[in-house]
Amino acid sequence: MKKLLLVISVFAMLVVGVYAFHDSTPIFVKINNAGYTNGDFLIRYTDFNLxxxxxxxxxxxxxxxxxxxxxxxxxxxxxxDLPDFDEQKIEYFFELIDEDENIQYSNIYSAFVDISDPTISKSSISISGRSMTFNFQVEDDNPLKIEYSDNGKPWKTLCSGNLVINCNKKRYFSKGYHDILVRVSDKAGNYAEESFLVDV
Structure with a gap:
């Protein structure tokens, strides 16, 4: 009988240990761009009764x-929703509580909060033969890139970093109509878009 109790006790300890190990997996936190956030966070964790x-x-x-x-x-x-912290550097962490009131905490992170979309102050596309010249002026303190999509195809970058503020780039296109969508994004994940229908 003592052997049976010992076996049962060891089995119970193993089962509890397995679930404790699963729930102790570190919480991974990802934001749009290192050091900046607009309030959009992606967290990855292991918790079976969250x-x-x-x-x-x-x-x-x-x-x-x-x-x-x-x-x-x-x-x-x-x-x-972080409007009270806009244009401020914050420290933040996540707390996960399960149905049994067990608690997990992420590491403490820091980020600069930016919830404002970039402002496109000037935009134009000029056509010469099969070439298009993109001319954009942007107002944003943390610019990331300007990219475009042609007829719904994958995005292609025009300018990045500080060149976003005054972007002037030439690209070549096939003959015909092109539905061009231009997106300006910043490091926090905010963006503004403009569309153009052009005939080459």
Whole structure:
């Protein structure tokens, strides 16, 4: 009988240990671009009975989310409303609480909050034969890139970094009509778009 109890106890310890190991998997947090955020976070975690996710900013709980799924290596897209921290550097972390009130914490991260879309102050496309010249002037403190999509095809970059502010680039296209969508994005993930229908 003692041997049976010992075997059962060891088996129970192994089972508990496995689930504790799963739930102790580090929480991975990803934002749009290192060091900047507009409130869009992607977290990856392992929790089999997740109840809620809490976001703490500067050591204060700012928002709670109850739509993230349970499981192993689950990803959840978190959209936080951060207007009170716009144009400020913050420190933040996530707290995960399961149905048994077990708690996990992510590491503490820092980021600069930017919730404003870039402003396109000037935009034009001039055509000469099969070439198009893109001329864009942009107002944004943290520009990332200007890219375009031709007739729904994959994005191609025109300018990046500080060149976004005053972007002048020439590209060549096939003859015919082209539905051009131009997107200006910043490091925090904000963006502005303009579309052009041109005949080459």
């Amino acid at each position: 109840e809620e996710v809490n976001l703490y900013v500067n050591d204060e709980k700012t928002e709670s989310f109850d739509y993230c799924d349970s499981g192993r290596n689950v990803e959840c897209d978190i959209w936080a």
